[in-house]
Amino acid sequence: MNLLCIGTLFLISGVLINLRIKKYFIEFYREHKTTLWSATFFLSIPLVLRGFVDVMRIRKESFFQTWINENNYLFAVIFYVAGDLIPLLS
DSSP states (O other), rough: OOHHHHHHHHHHEEEHHHHHHHEEEEEEHHHHHHHHHHHHHHHHHHHHHHHHHHHHHHHHHHHHHHHHHHHHHHHHHHHHHHIHHHHHHH
16 A cells, blocks of 8 residues: 555646646757656556555455466466566556
């Protein structure tokens, strides 16, 4: 639950900062718009994903543990790509 809140707050603050940059630093925003928005989203996605996984583990423990045990390799790959590689590459 904690990471879900942190990820959501990071996303909201990133969006607000980007909007202020757009308003006060117009030329800089035009040059770096794609980088600013992709960094905001790709750095908040892993936090929200990990928070969502934590919430699902608490709420539906038996279902979630069964799903992880049956699809362990798939879960590990998805979690590694979405949780570690995306922020490193962005």
